[in-house]
Amino acid sequence: MKLDATQVQLNQEVVRTPDDIRRRYRENRDWQLYPKEWIFRNIPMEGKDVLDFGCGTGEITSQIAMLGANKVYGLDVTPGLLDQTQRRAELDGLADRVETVCGMIQDVEPRPVDVIIAFAVLHHCFPLENVLPALLRWLKPGGIFVTVEPVNYLPAMEWLRSHSGIPTDPLDEGERKLSTEDLQYVRGLFSRTEITHFHLLGRLSRIWPNTDKTFRQMDRRILSSLPAASKLAGTALVVGYGK
Numbered sequence: 001m002k003l004d005a006t007q008v009q010l011n012q013e014v015v016r017t018p019d020d021i022r023r024r025y026r027e028n029r030d031w032q033l034y035p036k037e038w039i040f041r042n043i044p045m046e047g048k049d050v051l052d053f054g055c056g057t058g059e060i061t062s063q064i065a066m067l068g069a070n071k072v073y074g075l076d077v078t079p080g081l082l083d084q085t086q087r088r089a090e091l092d093g094l095a096d097r098v099e100t101v102c103g104m105i106q107d108v109e110p111r112p113v114d115v116i117i118a119f120a121v122l123h124h125c126f127p128l129e130n131v132l133p134a135l136l137r138w139l140k141p142g143g144i145f146v147t148v149e150p151v152n153y154l155p156a157m158e159w160l161r162s163h164s165g166i167p168t169d170p171l172d173e174g175e176r177k178l179s180t181e182d183l184q185y186v187r188g189l190f191s192r193t194e195i196t197h198f199h200l201l202g203r204l205s206r207i208w209p210n211t212d213k214t215f216r217q218m219d220r221r222i223l224s225s226l227p228a229a230s231k232l233a234g235t236a237l238v239v240g241y242g243k
Contacts, residue, residue, distance in 0.1 A: 005175075006078060009056050014084045016091040017062055025063050033216040035148045035198055035237045036060070039117065043146055043239070045069045048114040051138050053105065054121030058085025058098070064117065065094040073111055075101040105131060110138040118147040124175045128185055136189060136242075145190065145240040152177035153231045183236060190240030197223055199234035 024037070031041035046068035052061045055074035058081075065072045074085045082100040089098035101108055116139055125131040139145060178186075187193040200219040205212035222229050 006081070010078070010080050010084075012057055012084070014057060014087045014091070017059075017066070017088070021063075022066060025067065030213070030216075032220050033198075033213065035196075035235060036063075036119070038196060038237060039119075039146055039148075040067060043115060043144060045115065049073075049112070050115045050117060051075060051111070051113045053116060053118040053135060054124070055085050055100075056081050058082075058088040060117060060119055061085050061098055062088050062092045062094055065089065065097045066092065069097065071113075072098050073101055073113065074098060075103075075105065075108070077102065077104060106134040112140045113138050114140055114143050116143070116145045118145070120148055120150070122147055122149050122182075122186075123178055126176065128182060132186065132189060139242050141242060143242040145242065146237070147186065147240075148235060148237045150177040150234060151179070151183065151236045153180055153233070178236070183238065186238055187240065191243045192241045194239045196237045197230040197233035197235065198237065200229060200232050203234050 025040050028037040028041040031037040040063070045064050048069050049071045050064050050069045051073045052058075052064060053075055055061045055076050058074055061072050061074040062085075074082065076082050076085070079102055082102050086095070086098070086100050089095045116135065118135070122128060122131070136145065183195070187195070198216070198219065200222055202212065202215040202219050205215050223233075
């Protein structure tokens, strides 16, 4: 039986965050190549209250707390995933700074936060108009919203990818990649936004995993010298600054 994305997460073993991962996200040496390192390098977490929206098994939740956040709220709709988030926080010695919240964002009472992280979750949340206004109720005036999402700017590219034989991740019902129009809607909710793209040739690392970093370095050179190549990107990182 083919598992969906949520079932794959529920089947993961929860362990203490390894020391090399802790070190990696403290140093963020490859922040130009990897979206999570970009966030941890450029978005201050120390002393902040943070919402990890769609926290899943809590990997990012714990990592944010490790970086010195005052309080991290892990929100998800699946109780089993929140159990994993809480267990991970306990194993990492961070339980006093992590609080899990279960429910649809429209139904839970917001807690004011300085930063909202939505890492690869909005593409599960259509229509976005039913989700984002409720999510942004959590954001303090002048706060920062960060999302990392798979994008599809060119339908022809997506057709080629679907016929390329490149492995794909498990899908949840109803999820799809964000379009240009979706990103325009997201960006229109903020006084100012910045967008950074990833994954041009980097998508080929699914076939040749050992070449991942090399492909990402090539991507950065291409995007730096030819900004129009962003239309071929597979991932967009959007930072929105609250009004």
